[in-house]
Amino acid sequence: MRHLIDITDLSVQEIDELIATAEDIIENKPKYAHVCAGKKLATLFFEPSTRTRLSFEAAMYELGGHVLGFASADSSSASKGESVTDTIRTVGCYADIIAMRHPKEGAPMAASLRSTVPIINAGDGGHNHPTQTLTDLLTIHRERGSLDNFTIGFCGDLKFGRTVHSLVSALSRNKGINFIFISPAELRIPEYIKSGVLEKNGIPYREVESMEEVMPELDILYMTRVQRERFFNEADYIRLKDTYILDPSKLRDAKPDMRILHPLPRVNEIAHSVDDDPRACYFKQVENGKHVRMALIMKLLEVKA
């Protein structure tokens, strides 16, 4: 039995296979319409989500399976003080696979220690979000035709931005990736990513505070939201939330084939006037997310088309 807790639980080859399956799903939907018939996915969201939960549920329905679960901790026994591991052991009696989101870092890892069914980490606090990473990788692959040899700029909250942490870890295993981290000093990428992932593998990176300064170099611009829910101090959030706002004027010096990604939801860090720019890919990402989650569910349930 396999779980997906951290993106590096999957080898580069396995990620390539998932991307290939997702691309085949996009081209040949009817072929996959019943592969999970009779199977149940439980979506356990101890923290609210729109996209990820609905994406998992839509993915399972499109594979012919069923879905059960809850959308907030208030509507589960967690509100009565039940532990994550007890909840997971219980749900394992009802479902064949579990996608869980939890505000505490490492909760899916703790769940996997006691689970009788595969666990998918659908986001654990500011730590990891591996299925968003699969979404991002599929999007980059579809837009560029490859996952090697490009410069990617991560912009915004790189400290608590779990999608950033997972994507950096994943891309660090590919060839010729140049990382640029654009953030205020308070929201820099964590030390464990810099030393434990990049420096350990001799991968070059730069940290800057100005988006404009590096815009002409970028092949991918990965924007992130400054997340209110990650701050213990509201004043810090207010001070930092509008540090970077991408608008058409900032894109003037960007490459014509640069791609703009964002895990969504956005607040105001990307102006709506950017949405019609052909370089904007964030709504394509949403759709790609469903397809790659379909591929992942199939892999972990060990079903084939």
Added chain:
Amino acid sequence: MNIDGISNGIVLDHITAGRGMEIYKYLELDKLSCSVAIIMNVTSTKMGRKDIIKIDAPIELNFDAIGYVDPDITVNMIRDGKLCEKRSIRLPERIVNVIRCKNPRCITSVEPELDHVFVLADAQTGVYRCAYCDAVSKHHH
């Protein structure tokens, strides 16, 4: 100063001078019913100064805890007054319930039944990471 030898027990030698009490605490030697001697600031040809702990019973030791607190320690097992085994300690790859994760966002901060597990991330710098949340805990050296 004269401390009697032990006939059946354990001698922790080559403890970094000044850390004897810390090791005593980590290994929870205060909970033993046998005699324990902490000898501090002893002259050592190898280290200049060192601490020694003598435990007058053949107890089970948490080698992970010893390795984490002071990986240069030598453990001497004494049986019938003779040295029967000498063990060098290294930084352990994985330590369970030796240190606690201090990250308030970590799942271990709210679920008390979970083991606190740390994994050695870098032996050269002695950096350990929480197996759940990746928070860093640095070995003292």
